[in-house]
Amino acid sequence: MQQQAVRKKGSVLAANRYHRQVLFAPIGEAGQEKLSQSHVLIVGVGALGSSSAEALARAGVGKLTLIDRDYVEESNLQRQQLFSELDMKNKLPKAVAAKQRLAAVNSLIEIEAIVGDAEADNLSQLVSQVDLIIDATDNFETRLLLNDLAQKYRKPWIYGACVASYGITFTVIPDQTPCLQCLQDYIPQQGATCDSVGVIQPVVQKVTSHQVTEALKLLTGNEANLSGKLTAFDLWKNQHTEVDVATLRNPDCPSCSEARSYPNLAYDARMKTTVLCGRDTVQLRPQSKQVELAEVARELQKNKQIQLVRNPYLLSFEVDSFRIVLFQDGRALIHGTMDQMEAKNIYYRYLS
Amino acid sequence: MAMKIIVNGDGLAVSEDIKHIKDLLDYLGVADKPLIVEHNQQILQKEAHEQSVLTEGDKIEIVHFVGGG
Numbered sequence: 001m002q003q004q005a006v007r008k009k010g011s012v013l014a015a016n017r018y019h020r021q022v023l024f025a026p027i028g029e030a031g032q033e034k035l036s037q038s039h040v041l042i043v044g045v046g047a048l049g050s051s052s053a054e055a056l057a058r059a060g061v062g063k064l065t066l067i068d069r070d071y072v073e074e075s076n077l078q079r080q081q082l083f084s085e086l087d088m089k090n091k092l093p094k095a096v097a098a099k100q101r102l103a104a105v106n107s108l109i110e111i112e113a114i115v116g117d118a119e120a121d122n123l124s125q126l127v128s129q130v131d132l133i134i135d136a137t138d139n140f141e142t143r144l145l146l147n148d149l150a151q152k153y154r155k156p157w158i159y160g161a162c163v164a165s166y167g168i169t170f171t172v173i174p175d176q177t178p179c180l181q182c183l184q185d186y187i188p189q190q191g192a193t194c195d196s197v198g199v200i201q202p203v204v205q206k207v208t209s210h211q212v213t214e215a216l217k218l219l220t221g222n223e224a225n226l227s228g229k230l231t232a233f234d235l236w237k238n239q240h241t242e243v244d245v246a247t248l249r250n251p252d253c254p255s256c257s258e259a260r261s262y263p264n265l266a267y268d269a270r271m272k273t274t275v276l277c278g279r280d281t282v283q284l285r286p287q288s289k290q291v292e293l294a295e296v297a298r299e300l301q302k303n304k305q306i307q308l309v310r311n312p313y314l315l316s317f318e319v320d321s322f323r324i325v326l327f328q329d330g331r332a333l334i335h336g337t338m339d340q341m342e343a344k345n346i347y348y349r350y351l352s
Numbered sequence: 353m354a355m356k357i358i359v360n361g362d363g364l365a366v367s368e369d370i371k372h373i374k375d376l377l378d379y380l381g382v383a384d385k386p387l388i389v390e391h392n393q394q395i396l397q398k399e400a401h402e403q404s405v406l407t408e409g410d411k412i413e414i415v416h417f418v419g420g421g
Contacts, residue, residue, distance in 0.1 A: 048421040138421040163420040185398065186386045187417050199420060230388065232415040239360045241413045243390045277420065 017108075018060050031220030032060060036109075038219045039063040041130040043118050043146060045094040046070070047199070048160050049136030050082040051208035052215075056134075057102045057109055059216065064102065065126055067114040068094040069283065069331060071314060079201040093313045093327070115313055116329045117285055118142050120265050123149055132218055133157040134211055138277050140180075140187050144264040147172065147180040151256045152265075158214050160207045164197045165236035167207040170245070171214045171226055174256065178248045181255035181264070196278055203235050273340040281335045282343035289330045296326060296351065322346055357410045366406075374401040376412065388415045 022032050038061050042049050045068035053064060072080075072087040072094055080094075087097040099113035116122060118137065127133060127149040135157055137143055143159065150157040151174055159180065160169045172179050180187070210231055217225050229242040249256075254263045272285040293315050300306050300317065309316040316325045323335040324346065332351055334343040354365040359376075370376050373391060377383040389396045390413040391404050406412075 044421055046421055136421050138419060140417075140419055143419075161418045161421050163418045166418060168415065168418060183388075183417075186388050188386055188419065230415060234360075237360075239362065241360050241415055243388055243395065243413050243415050244393070245388065245395060247395050248388075 017106075021059060026222050026225070027216065027220050031216075031222075034220050035060050035216070036062045038132075039065070039130045040215065040219075041065045041067070041126050041133045042136055043067055043123070043133060043142065044136035044138065045080075045082070045098045046076070046136065046138060047079040047081075047201075047204040048162070048208055048211070049094075049134070050080045050098060051204055052134045052136055052160075052212055053098055053102060054082060054105065055208060055212040056215065057106045057111070059212075060106070061109060061219065063110040063112070065112040065114065065130065066095045066098055067116060067118050067122070067126070068098075069115070069117045069327075070094050070333075071325065072097050079199065079204050090311055091309060091314065091316055091325075092311065096313060115327060117283075117331060118145070119285075120145060120149075124265075127155055128153045130155065132215060134215060135159045135161075139274075141274075143180055144184075148255050148262040148264040150174065151179055151260065152262060156218055158211045160211045162203045162207045163199055165200055165203050166232070166234045167203045168230070168232040169207055169210045169214075170230045171218075171228075173226070177228070178245055178250065179253060179256040182248055182250040182253045183245065200235070203233075206233060206235060271344070273343065275338050275340065276333075279335075280338055281333055282337055282340055284332045284334065284343060284347050286330050291326065291328065291330050293326065293328060300350065319346075319350065324350060326351060355406065355408050357406060357408070357412060359412045360414060371406060372402055373404040373406065373412070376406060377401065377414075380414075382414070382416075385416055389413070390415075 018032050021027055022029055040056055040061050042053050045066050053066060056064060071091050072083045074088055076083055082098045082101040093115040095113035095115050099111045102111050132155055133150060135143055135146060146157055154174045156173050158171045214226060230245045231242050233240045251257055254261050271287060274283045276283055297308055297310060297315055300308060306317050314325055314327045321336050325333040332347055334346050337343050354367060356363060356365050370379055373389060392411055396404055
C-alpha cells in the first residue's frame with residue numbers, strides 16, 4: 001500500500017516535472033520514456049561534467065554514472081556548477097559531491113558515483129553497460145582510451161573541450177563518423193593543452209549545450225538530427241565554425257577500421273604518474289589498489305609535524321611545501337610539484 | 353593590392369604576398385599548430401596547405417583541438 005503510494009507519487013511527479021520537455025515534439029512521451037530507460041556515462045566531473053550531469057539529470061535520464069579522480073577545490077567554484085563552498089571545505093571527491101547535489105535535483109533517477117581514475121580496467125566495464133558516453137575529461141590520453149573502448153563496444157561518445165573562451169565538440173558514432181584516432185594528426189602534443197590562459201564559465205555551458213543536445217537526440221531516436229560536424233566556437237571573438245570532417249575517416253585506422261587493434265587499450269601495469277594540467281600537481285597510481293585510510297592515518301600521526309585532514313574518501317596533509325592527498329583506491333595527488341621523480345620520492349617517503 | 357577573404361566568418365584583407373593557405377597560417381601565427389583547415393568547404397590535408405591557392409572571397413575555416421574540460 002505504502003509502496004503503491006510512493007509509486008503513484010513518483011509518477012505524478014514525473015508527469016509534471018518533464019512536461020515542457022514532453023511538449024517538445026521531437027521528444028514527446030515516447031522520447032521521455034526512452035530517456036528514463038537510458039544509462040549515460042559521464043567521464044570527468046569538473047566543469048563540463050558538472051554541467052552535462054545536471055542537464056541530463058533534470059532531463060530525466062534514468063541512470064547516470066559519474067567517474068572522477070579529483071576532489072573539490074576553491075578554484076573549481078567559478079565554473080563547476082554542482083559544487084558548494086561546503087564541498088570544498090570538506091574536500092569531498094567531485095563524484096561524491098556531484099551525486100549529492102544531483103540526488104537533490106532529481107530523486108527519480110539513479111546516480112552512480114565512482115571516485116577513481118578513468119583507466120582501461122574500470123572504464124571497460126562501464127562503457128559496455130551504457131547507451132552513450134559524455135566526454136568531460138581534461139586530457140587526450142583518457143579520451144583516446146575512451147575512444148577505443150567506445151569503438152570496441154560500438155557506443156557513441158561525445159567529445160567536448162574548452163579553454164579560455166573557445167570550445168569544441170564532436171559526436172563520434174561507431175561505423176559512421178571518423179573516430180578520435182582518425183583525427184590524431186590534429187591532436188596537440190601532451191602538455192600543449194596545459195594552458196595557463198584560464199577559462200570562462202559560459203563557454204563550458206555552450207560546449208555542454210551541444211553535447212547534451214546531441215545526447216538527447218541519440219537517446220530519443222532522433223539520430224537524423226545529429227550535427228555530423230565538428231563544431232567549434234569562440235564566444236569572446238563571436239566566432240562559430242562547423243566543419244564536415246567525414247573525409248578524415250581513416251580506412252586504415254587502428255581504432256575503428258576493419259583491421260583494428262585498439263592501440264590505446266594497451267595496459268601499462270607500472271606505477272603510473274600523471275602531471276595534471278595547469279595544476280602544479282602530480283598524480284601517482286600505484287600497482288596495488290585499495291588502501292586502509294585509517295591505518296595510513298595511524299602511521300602518519302606518529303609524526304607530530306603532520307596535521308591530517310580526513311573524510312571517508314581521502315586523507316590530506318601538508319608537509320614542507322607539498323600537499324599530499326591519498327584516496328581509498330590507492331592514488332595520491334602530490335600538490336606543489338610538476339616533477340614526477342620528486343613526487344614519487346615524496347610518495348615513498350610518506351605513504352609506503 | 354589587398355585581397356579580401358573570410359576567415360572563421362570574419363572578413364580579412366590580406367596583402368598579395370599571401371598566396372597560399374600556408375602563407376595565411378603563417379600570417380595568423382598558427383602555422384606550427386595542428387589545425388583542421390577547410391578551404392571553400394573542402395577539408396585540406398596538411399600537405400595541401402602549401403599548394404592551395406587563395407583567391408578573392410574564399411572562405412576559410414580553421415579549427416584546433418583543445419583538451420581542457
